[in-house]
Amino acid sequence: MTAGAQSAVTIAAEVRSGSRSASSVVDEHLARIEGAEPSVHAFNEVTADAARAAAAEVDRRVAAGDDVGPLAGVPIALKDNLCTLGVPTTCSSRILEGWVPPYDATVVSRLAAAGAISVGKTNLDEFAMGSSTENSAFGPTRNPRDTSRVPGGSSGGSAAAVAAGFAPISLGSDTGGSIRQPAAFCGVVGVKPTYGLVSRYGLIAFASSLDQIGPFATTVHDAAQLLEVIAGHDPYDATSIPEPAPSIVEHLDDGVQGLRVGIVTELMGDGISPAVTARVREAADALAAAGATVEEVSVPAVTYGLSAYYLIAPAEASSNLARYDGVRYGLRVDAATTNEMMVASRTAGFGDEVKRRIMLGTYALSAGYYDAFYGKAQKVRTLICRDFEAAYERFDVLLSPTAPTTAFEVGAIHDPLTMYLNDICTIPTNLAGHPAMSVPFGTDEGLPVGVQVLAPSLGEVPMFRVAAALEAAAPASSTAEVTS
């Protein structure tokens, strides 16, 4: 945690009791943003005035004796693919530059109802397509732990904002690892909840069968509290699970005695840095010492996750991004006919990575190739679900690295396929719709390493119990103070 920074639950308790004003909390975080944002570039827009006004309103309500909510006065940063009423939402794309949504995403409304205060919209890889936040039309975000390095992506701005102390919590979205990998790179906690647990109404779609919104935080407790606020059924999202969300915070201290933990063999070898696997084994030892049973388990089909993902996600993206046609919102480049206008607008508005994925997806879905690519990928998805199912008959949670390496240098990776390999450990979870989270556990050459905890659908409680145990056992360096 950044020097002098407090956790979200501490801030909320103090604001609710009246011992600290939300205004002073917000001012402190805005000052930190002003100091370090030029070297980090976590934000596309800082909403300082709106944050101060919201803080004054929280203080007024506390003074009036109202229950302001579990995140009273807590600053939060929002990934810039979450719709915010009256505040520009760009997806870090020229095609949506300056677009002002006419409504709030459900998660944004729930945060406001819980007393949280948005301080701004964070940078991302354009349309959440990337693993480094270098694909932003508005320039890269830097890793606060070492500003020569990337923060990961695509939710790199949200991860960096929390690591730099700009806000104790933030929201990202995770389609193939876009919360967990940047959390690992920046040394913070990042959670991809069960598919359907958090409403996606107002999340700008990338790949609809994979996308999920989730928390970043400096502590496991803060992440659990934030997830409880945003989780739960929403009639505005037809994929939302129509059941009450699990209570998580009350189980954080339950310990791991008797829990069965499996280390995924296939994610501990080829392509993974030995220093990273060493941290995962140390994490497993710590869980064993805390009373869990730990064994290796084979989940063979996860090795095909990347292949299936890079057909399914682009296919869905090519369909979702067809809406950017210069007609109803976003960039329009004028031309003589509507078809020429659409071509000119999309050509000028999308960056190369987005174009690459739209074309890959269009190809995978096109006549003559559908069965060979998209159809086959959907079958591989079934195999991955089955292999996880078999593993979860014997284990409560699984353990793996979050990312194959620590944060790499800005500009180091040019080849798209090499960049995609960043997500080999995180993608299988999205294909299965399961929850998973990254917890900081030690370092390699001073850079944070994330350990991934995976669980079956709606297995958030055992997942968080294991995360809490890892946090308690993690070396002090895991959450070292930011030096930038």
Add this chain to the structure above:
Amino acid sequence: MSRISRDDVVHVARLARLELADDQIDTFTGQLDAILDHAADVEALDLADVPPTSHPYPLVNVLRADEVGPTLSNEAALAAAPRAEDGRFRVPTILGEAP
């Protein structure tokens, strides 16, 4: 053997309403070929009897009561339009274009 040709890339770009410069076509062809080549590792799998999964959570027939709820006003819906006229989105010529 390459898995995607230059002509395929030109065709796909046209379907996706994207215009590519000549050098971009070459770059994208190489990159997409490498990605498809990596994805070809699934060819080793026997998938004949495996059903496809299109969605990770088994929800079917999500229904609601057929009642009018709040919607955006015409003004709000048009507020972000690049061009609007008489309460509608305005676009360039459509009729008379080749399909």
